[in-house]
Amino acid sequence: MKHLLGIEPLDRDEIGQILDAADAMLEISQREIKRVPTLRGRTVINLFLEPSTRTRVSFEIAAKRLSADAINVSSSGSSLSKAETLNDMAQNLAAMNADVLVVRDRTAGVPAMLAERVRIPVVNAGDGAHEHPTQALLDAFTVRQSLGSIEGRVVAIVGDIAHSRVARSAIHIFTKLGAEVRIAGPPTMMPVGIEELGVKPCSSIEEALDGAHVICMLRIQRERLEGALFPSVREYSRTYGLDLRLLRLARPEAIVLHPGPINRGVEIGSDVADAEPSRILDQVTNGVAVRMAVLYLLTGEQA
């Protein structure tokens, strides 16, 4: 593994290795002294060209717990044509002898493009509607932690499937690890041909949740979508919002995941978000461990 551009190019063993390393990393975050020396003297650059708080902070903490230096770069103030600027910016950052480049961009394919142009490992921290691989890894890690295994489990992904990089990466990771993946959402948010990824499209949230072990709720991007793809937030909430009544359709041991930040009362009710089956805060904790594992594994394989 030279870069982490998505879950799609990974095989089962590579995913398993990251999850196993993350298990060791999780223990480091529970210590009083939360730092190991393994990336001492290395530099991790977080190039976040789309606003993000938790993913950026998570990568920054991950780098620091491994003793790397973390430098954050955001897009504010940049006015040149994007492709040019990005390419030049990335090459300049790499020329300062950075060791890893973490990239978040609103356009799909930007991390892959930069990976071809810089000589250092690139981590995709979310690119447009393409992939968000570390989110999927932390989802899988959380499922393994809570339920012990992923193979044969039923995973329901609910919400805006078509515009979600979280959904796409989750579909790849759970199908690769042998789970049955179901998806549900408003017809305008269900991409055409999604069955080809090996998932089962459901016509209602009830159908998707029936007997599920894992429920992944997606964030509705109100700011982006209001009015266009569904009539109103209230109607979306009534039809696709997860509440305790719907949760009863899933297995008694079922867990609820959400990539955050949550829209309380829209895709998920407070009765569920704060209830026992919710693993939303565990996901945040596990996200640091998974990102530590990715940074550690990627920095080993340079020529």
Next chain:
Amino acid sequence: MKSDQTAASGSDESAPDTSRPDPDATGRVVLDGAGIQRAVARISHEILERNGDPETIAIVGIESGGVPISEMIGGRVREISGAPVLLGSLDVTLYRDDVIGRGKRPVPHRTRMPFSVRGLRVVLVDDVVFTGRTIRAAMDAVIDFGRPEGIQVAALVDRGHRELPIQVDFVGKNIPTSRAESVVFRPSAGGDYEVVLQ
């Protein structure tokens, strides 16, 4: 390079399990199951003799070969003294000098240190002590869990060739080796453990 050679040979310095020789490969058994039991018993007595109060001792195995041995020693110490003894395990991959360099990363195991080492005498347990680099890394790791009263080292086999000023306080067997050989602690065909010189 010298450091590359030592990383590739000798079971104590090989962090990834994949570098362990094939268990079917030929080799001379230098310690069999009974020999290991005798060594464990003697080491356990020596640990108690040196440290006195068992409640101030923590037995900490180094992943992966040191962990089963630390469990045997912990069991023996408990048997002899009749008092409970603290047991932990350390994965030192993230503290190693030869992993901090470049090359394929070994996947670390989870460290289990369910206690602070403040005021304790920590006995680090490994299967084979060779260059001393693993023990060096383990001392750094222990100190991240507090300030111990002292750190001691127990090993089933000391094969010499130290590259750092590290001593073994409790040794099962001294085995003279050449650098090209490797000493492997492994499960034996009979469901026990054995140490083999290859």
